Amino acid sequence: xxxxATDEQRNVKRATRAAYGATLAExxxxxxPVVAVDADLTGSTTTAKFAAAxxxxxxxxxxxxxxxxxxxxxxxxxxxxxHIAYTGSFAVFGTGRAxxxxxxxxxxxxLNVKIAPTHAGISxxxxxxxxxxxxxxxxxxxxxxxxxxxxxxxxxxxxxxxxAARNDGPFYVRxxxxxxxxxxxxxxxxEVGKAYVLREGADVTIVACGIEVNEALKAAEELxxxxxxxxxIDAFSLKPLDGETILASAKKTxxxxxAEEHSVHGGLCSAVAxxxxxxxxxxxxxxxxxDRFGKSGELGELLPYFGLxxxxxxxxxxxxxx
Numbered sequence: 001x002x003x004x005a006t007d008e009q010r011n012v013k014r015a016t017r018a019a020y021g022a023t024l025a026e027x028x029x030x031x032x033p034v035v036a037v038d039a040d041l042t043g044s045t046t047t048a049k050f051a052a053a054x055x056x057x058x059x060x061x062x063x064x065x066x067x068x069x070x071x072x073x074x075x076x077x078x079x080x081x082x083h084i085a086y087t088g089s090f091a092v093f094g095t096g097r098a099x100x101x102x103x104x105x106x107x108x109x110x111l112n113v114k115i116a117p118t119h120a121g122i123s124x125x126x127x128x129x130x131x132x133x134x135x136x137x138x139x140x141x142x143x144x145x146x147x148x149x150x151x152x153x154x155x156x157x158x159x160x161x162x163x164a165a166r167n168d169g170p171f172y173v174r175x176x177x178x179x180x181x182x183x184x185x186x187x188x189x190x191e192v193g194k195a196y197v198l199r200e201g202a203d204v205t206i207v208a209c210g211i212e213v214n215e216a217l218k219a220a221e222e223l224x225x226x227x228x229x230x231x232x233i234d235a236f237s238l239k240p241l242d243g244e245t246i247l248a249s250a251k252k253t254x255x256x257x258x259a260e261e262h263s264v265h266g267g268l269c270s271a272v273a274x275x276x277x278x279x280x281x282x283x284x285x286x287x288x289x290x291d292r293f294g295k296s297g298e299l300g301e302l303l304p305y306f307g308l309x310x311x312x313x314x315x316x317x318x319x320x321x322x
Contacts, residue, residue: 068089079111111169116172147169205256206257
């Protein structure tokens with residue numbers, strides 16, 4: 001169950017990564033055999049907060065140094081001994097550098113490992129194109145046995161981390177560096193395989209994930225002032241995708257815009273396009289990074305630069321309505 005954040009709560013910005021270490025401590029407090037395996041980034045990923053929560057939790061954080069492939073295999077070994085293993089690092093390294101180990105060790109054997117790196121997408125900001133991972137969802141979504149969750153805010157991130165622990169097998173939980181507005185009230189309990197209609201409308205469907213959910217809600221407000229009622233859907237669970245909810249909305253509105261902080265190839269845009277073309281073709285537009293690398297800058301500069309801000313969603317809606 002969930003409720004949406006109030007206007008006052010939306011003004012309090014928190015990064016999705018801030019939920020990571022604290023939620024691991026919550027899970028450990030509840031008696032779950034969680035362990036964290038990191039690549040010398042325990043402060044940035046916040047797994048250090050897990051280790052500091054109680055003295056006995058310090059022995060449940062394994063720092064493997066700057067060696068993501070080794071980190072991933074260590075997590076696999078811990079999973080084979082009955083632990084629920086989470087891996088850290090930055091998304092560009094935690095998925096890209098360790099892809100072979102994720103594929104052939106974790107997913108091939110369907111091990112109970114949760115890939116939960118931080119600093120995904122352009123919201124890494126000044127770290128620049130080398131560290132702005134825009135292909136991670138595509139990489140993880142293509143793997144058999146892998147489930148993919150993309151939380152929109154801190155509350156959704158906490159729920160995603162808990163869901164990964166409560167469901168056996170591989171998960172990818174995409175976490176970000178930047179502080180973002182709340183979409184959900186704290187304590188939200190979301191589900192694997194579910195998308196959420198956050199705003200109802202009859203003229204166009206906007207399907208978004210991650211930080212683009214907030215941009216979609218802002219765009220819907222602007223569109224309403226123009227007489228266009230947009231239905232906004234949070235595709236929190238990207239794999240498995242909630243095709244039923246998305247199709248029902250597409251059949252109602254007849255038009256779809258998809259927004260994600262990721263490459264236009266292989267992520268949510270591709271997932272929704274695959275669904276629609278097979279079951280209910282409708283006019284569609286994509287708000288995503290157009291087949292290029294990132295660029296250094298602050299998030300407020302990068303969103304419009306890459307065409308990912310609310311104004312870009314409004315423009316895409318105008319095109320699909322026309």
